[in-house]
Amino acid sequence: MATSAHSIVDSTDVVFHVHEVSKTYQTGDVTVTALRSVSLDLSAGEFIVILGPSGSGKSTLLNIMGGLDTPTTGDVRFRDHWLSKAGDAGLTQFRREHVGFVFQFYNLIPSLTALENVALVTEIAEHAMAPRKALRLVGLTERQNHFPSQLSGGEQQRVAIARAIAKTPDILLCDEPTGALDYPTAKLILEVLADVNRELHTLVAVITHNTAIADMADRVVRLRSGEITEITRNARKARPDELEW
Template sequence: MASTIHAAARPEVVFQVRSVSKTYQSGDILVVALRSVELELSAGEFVVFLGPSGSGKSTLLNILGGLDTPTSGDVRFRDHWLSQADDAGLTRFRREHVGFVFQFYNLIPSLTALENVTLVTEIAEHPMDPQEALRLVGLTERQNHFPSQLSGGEQQRVAIARAIAKNPDILLCDEPTGALDFPTAKLVLDVLAHINEELHTLVAVITHNTAIAAMADRVIRLRSGEIVEITHNERKARTEELVW
């Protein structure tokens, strides 16, 4: 009897970036932030964008998140043409599909951790329970504390819970450990890895910290607005193995 061999299903490509460039005018000077970037990102990946300040990684992340648009080229998220969307379309894309985590937590001081997370779920189409989001980041027992009563690492984990509470397809993280000490940064990275594994969320982290690259599926290195190297990690490091 002939046997049938099934090829392993390839992850769904959710982002397609084609010949994307971004320029800014600064007085009489034209600043080139991105140069003809070509990239695909797949569902469930953990991707690290690595590069020095001014390499274009934040600009690329902002375009992927619908916070900015390219000067030329095309960006597609599934059936959404982000490069052609108007402000209302980009707002809808961000609300329905993207969670953001920044270096600074941007929590509302007068609201508890739970209330900060709940606020986002009120505008999401298919949110998760806010208490479940806080459980995923290990803050169930701190949910009724205000930001001033939380450590920096705990505040960043509230920010992550807030980002994932609307059940985003993508979690975009801009230097999420930049303001944290080493032990606290590892706790935050562990939360991001957990979210990626448990919820199969596409996680993209931009950083200048080369050590973080070891925990990614793919590492995308940028320099002077260009992708200069893409590498795959055969084995993803656990956060407790990271050293910097």
């Protein structure tokens, strides 16, 4: 099913380069190490699943890749953006121009409709798609004028995905996007992410503790105690409707 793929990617296709990244936090007199010398290359159009238990460092890695945090040591580069050397303004520009985020909780503005929640993001994006198109891609055309309180959890998560992809980001970073959803709804969300990856050629990185989701990835990155323990490549990507857990 899977073959070893430790940093085996086509170097001509690499858009994200993480090299020897470590991250430590100081809490009083205690130093907490979240990442230890992590190196990872990601290619355009890949679907990556990052697996690990709570406290393994996967959210820290995702935040550093998304420009929400910076490494203590090491280099992070997205194309010509040196994120590890960028200041707040540079990181803000990087997030605005290149990254879409999907979190476990939807973070929608309750006083705005689904369409208005998506439109709010497109107003600050340089190459945004029409909000109605983004909602159509996630199957919510008929619910675009509903408020979050009128939508199910799965529908709210699809609005969050539409909001993220409306920026036409190069990379979509998803932090436990199915964690708050029931089984059928979670699979529907995974189908949406697979469609975005395939149709828009967006680099998608999903962090999760759900090992079943790994089967739909191009490559699977396993983290434990802040270190990458294994990177594997799936010989065949499973369809979301084939997953069981």
